[in-house]
Amino acid sequence: MLPEHARTHNRALVLQTLYTEGAQSRADVARETGLTRVTVSDLVAALIAEGLVVELGQREDARPGKPATLIDVDREAFHIIGVDLSEHEVFRGAVVDLDGQILDRDEIARDGATGEAAVVLVERLVAKLLDRTTTPVLGIGIGSPGVVDPHGVVRSAPNLGWSDIALQERIATRFALPVHVANDANVGVLAEHGSSHHDDLLLIKIGHGVGAGLIIGGRPVIGGGFAAGEIGHVVVGTDGGPRCACGKDGCLEAWLAVPRLTAQLDELDELDERDEHHDGAASARDDILREAGRRLGIVLAPVVGALNLSEVVLSGPAELLDGPLHEATVDTLRTRTMAEHNRDLRLRMTEQAQDIVLRGAAVMVLSGQLGVS
């Protein structure tokens, strides 16, 4: 390990220890990290100079000798801006503190904007969010639909009409702040990972499209072409299915995207209204959701089997996902894989609700700027 790499690594280690364990003395940090007291004191001095770490006063304890000075990450020193471009109608943003709490929100209607007009909307939203905080900003995190490369270039986001848009560089230049851009589901899974006990985790994000975010061995998976998680256009089963916008029949998105599910349920409601003797609308509704869940299970079974995943998380409208759809996905996964290997598999709804991308964007900035997760 190169000396400068060792220093960066040790700095992140000190920050991570303070971040997760809270206020403690320099000696505590040395014990916890295995670094020498001299190294810790040196790193802490630099972190105090940067304003990231603060002295809290002396510990009141009964230990003999000079009482130790407590230090902690200054959780109020910086804010983070999180932006979620994954919704069809609106770009949403938030001011997030270093503990991941959302302090303030704003949004901007997309009104069908694409291409350059959509980039301008992102800039306007970021400007509005920056106006809402007087605290220094650690960085800006953005979750975008589509394929995003490690330099934050949106290689392709058809919904927004984006192709090779260097969003990260553009926002960084405009606001002179560190910016991190990644795919929305890949960002979302970072938020979910924080509240999970597992180092292998799959997030399925169901909205206007269907995408996945994946963490394996504690590390995000981005894929050879930066398109990991792009499962919306994988064909489900061998019995056809609805025609998809991409031209294929029976893509996962054609079964499962929110507009598609909503349209099917609306059709059912209309049928119900026209014919007051029309029975079993509730069970017909359940059938539609159950079939969508079954289709999700069919696509996930090989992924769960190949990775031997312990945890799969669903994100999207709870009124659609959390019920027959969820149950059918679990049932299908169990009957289509080797049960004894996947006994511990847990499929659950996200705990982040609609804020999953905003919170994940903040985690991405914390980890990118401080090495803290």
Place this chain on the structure above:
Amino acid sequence: MLPEHARTHNRALVLQTLYTEGAQSRADVARETGLTRVTVSDLVAALIAEGLVVELGQREDARPGKPATLIDVDREAFHIIGVDLSEHEVFRGAVVDLDGQILDRDEIARDGATGEAAVVLVERLVAKLLDRTTTPVLGIGIGSPGVVDPHGVVRSAPNLGWSDIALQERIATRFALPVHVANDANVGVLAEHGSSHHDDLLLIKIGHGVGAGLIIGGRPVIGGGFAAGEIGHVVVGTDGGPRCACGKDGCLEAWLAVPRLTAQLDELDELDERDEHHDGAASARDDILREAGRRLGIVLAPVVGALNLSEVVLSGPAELLDGPLHEATVDTLRTRTMAEHNRDLRLRMTEQAQDIVLRGAAVMVLSGQLGVS
């Protein structure tokens, strides 16, 4: 990073540099690794004492000053024992040198042995292999079918009648040597990774059963229940399929395992012999192989999509896999995923032929004992 961790890391860095770059001076190693000359000299002295590194004499060059002494990994200092338990009829083993070359081989017929009798056969094979080398042995690597935990306990290998067999501990105690045991396909993918340019790699191993080995971001994936790659009993498609030994219909193994394919082809040959006017046997043969390949593609499409894999490798009998089966898998993968994301996907036959598990077992020992890959 703890000081002793740093030392282990730096030692592996020095070994890795010598291992891949070949003979060079201590100063070259320092430049290459970014470590100080003092650190390198200190580590090299310890490695020479261990017999892992050797001085080769002085460089004949025109540079001014005292000519530098060349050092290298002593590639003849140690041998590795590799063992492959994945075949149905026979346990195979090899003596492998530090460069991964197979120097000698041996095997032992299984004769249907299971349980304790099968463990005794493994011991006997290892003893025979150790007899074939007078060079010190760095360690023993074993690829076993079934689910193997990180301590080398075979949790479950139905073919061998093994359940919670502490094979690693047992062989290590018997021979007083370091032993590493892992799943055969997970071992195999290590060998394949050596000859690949990709850090994401999926190996599909087709034999008596069907299993997969997976490397993501350069690291082996083992799964929450240590059963990553166990895709043999994932159900393919939604149109039924042959009854599998596990009781389900249409498992990947029921379509693709070698005994199943061979039986189908034999049936065709019999038909052909009985009726000399029976036409199109060759095209019927192709149809069987093509359908098997299509089924493999159906199961792999969601995995390739979710991971955005660049490379999938097939291992097994080339006369079955390398032709219509391979072609149909590629075609199916392309038509069932988003083509533009998986444009660079390459599906190829292994370059290790039948030795993939033996070579992978040697890589596992190299990496486990020396930190070298």
